[in-house]
Amino acid sequence: MIIPSKVGDKVHHEPLEPGQVKINVDEVLDGYRRWTVPFPLSDGTDRLGELMGNYLRWHASLVELCEKDITPSKPPQKKANTKVSSAMSDNGREPLLADIYLQRLGKQCNLLYNVLMAQPPDDYEFDVAFSEFNYEGILKVNLVDILEVLKKEWVNISILKIFCMVHWVLLIIQISGPTVYVVDSLNPIGAPKLEIKTALDTALRHYWMHQNKNKRGTRFHWVKIESPKQPDGNQCGYYVMRSMVNIINEYHTSINLPSVLSPGPAQYEDNQIDEVREMFAEFMRRII
Numbered sequence: 001m002i003i004p005s006k007v008g009d010k011v012h013h014e015p016l017e018p019g020q021v022k023i024n025v026d027e028v029l030d031g032y033r034r035w036t037v038p039f040p041l042s043d044g045t046d047r048l049g050e051l052m053g054n055y056l057r058w059h060a061s062l063v064e065l066c067e068k069d070i071t072p073s074k075p076p077q078k079k080a081n082t083k084v085s086s087a088m089s090d091n092g093r094e095p096l097l098a099d100i101y102l103q104r105l106g107k108q109c110n111l112l113y114n115v116l117m118a119q120p121p122d123d124y125e126f127d128v129a130f131s132e133f134n135y136e137g138i139l140k141v142n143l144v145d146i147l148e149v150l151k152k153e154w155v156n157i158s159i160l161k162i163f164c165m166v167h168w169v170l171l172i173i174q175i176s177g178p179t180v181y182v183v184d185s186l187n188p189i190g191a192p193k194l195e196i197k198t199a200l201d202t203a204l205r206h207y208w209m210h211q212n213k214n215k216r217g218t219r220f221h222w223v224k225i226e227s228p229k230q231p232d233g234n235q236c237g238y239y240v241m242r243s244m245v246n247i248i249n250e251y252h253t254s255i256n257l258p259s260v261l262s263p264g265p266a267q268y269e270d271n272q273i274d275e276v277r278e279m280f281a282e283f284m285r286r287i288i
Contacts, residue, residue, distance in 0.1 A: 001023060007020075011057045012055065013042070020057050023058045024054070025048065027052075033049025037051065038098075039057040062100060094121070096117060097150060101150065109281040112150070112281040141287075149277060149280055152273075154237070170183040170240045170243050177220070178219075178221065179220060179221045179222075180220050180221070181225050182225065183240070184227070185229060185230040185243075186233075197222065205219065226258075228242075228267050230267070239273075241280070242273060247261075
């Protein structure tokens with residue numbers, strides 16, 4: 001049931017934002033009880049079947065007003081491999097994403113989701129053989145990390161064997177400079193302030209001494225490149241990947257990155273972020 005409301009009205013202490021409405025869960029059909037809702041309660045409750053009688057925030061674009069009964073005759077069933085479905089898979093795995101996310105997936109993300117649904121129901125971490133960029137080994141890929149990318153949420157880093165608690169920053173090392181360029185979408189302007197700087201300076205200085213046996217170690221210059229600014233606190237990982245794609249595709253031969261990357265757009269467009277998510281999905285589908 002839709003409750004009359006306006007932007008700013010509170011739902012469980014959270015204000016409605018533009019494009020959201022207030023609803024009450026007064027009935028849940030069989031087959032939909034384990035669906036996750038777009039805006040869970042503050043205690044983390046997110047299953048539709050557990051939210052009977054609760055008020056929730058909902059996307060207005062997903063609400064349809066009609067006079068006739070639109071109750072489906074049966075829950076949605078699994079479709080062909082190129083489509084996605086929120087029904088249980090043939091091997092008994094419960095849906096990993098609700099329809100609100102599934103309908104927004106691109107082709108490669110759809111295919112990756114089907115691969116995940118085909119895994120044994122109890123598998124939440126995958127051992128995958130990895131051989132790229134002179135690295136060979138077995139990586140442990142966390143299912144939750146992959147789903148967060150499919151939902152366009154925070155990008156975790158289990159696939160890269162690097163763990164970052166707070167924030168992604170792109171560092172581009174130009175040995176011939178010698179320069180370290182910093183691309184920071186959260187703080188795109190100003191002097192770079194990174195905890196890794198001291199350790200990386202030491203490593204680079206030793207590298208320089210090793211490569212140039214008759215020279216002393218050289219201090220690298222750190223230069224921040226003005227870059228697009230992320231719109232929220234979750235998209236730094238996507239912005240790093242987008243900047244990497246731009247550099248590899250367009251500026252990989254440049255010896256003066258600031259001149260070709262600055263000032264750039266104020267923000268990346270949604271389709272540019274979705275493109276790197278598709279690249280991520282295609283890569284993950286190859287190695288799982």
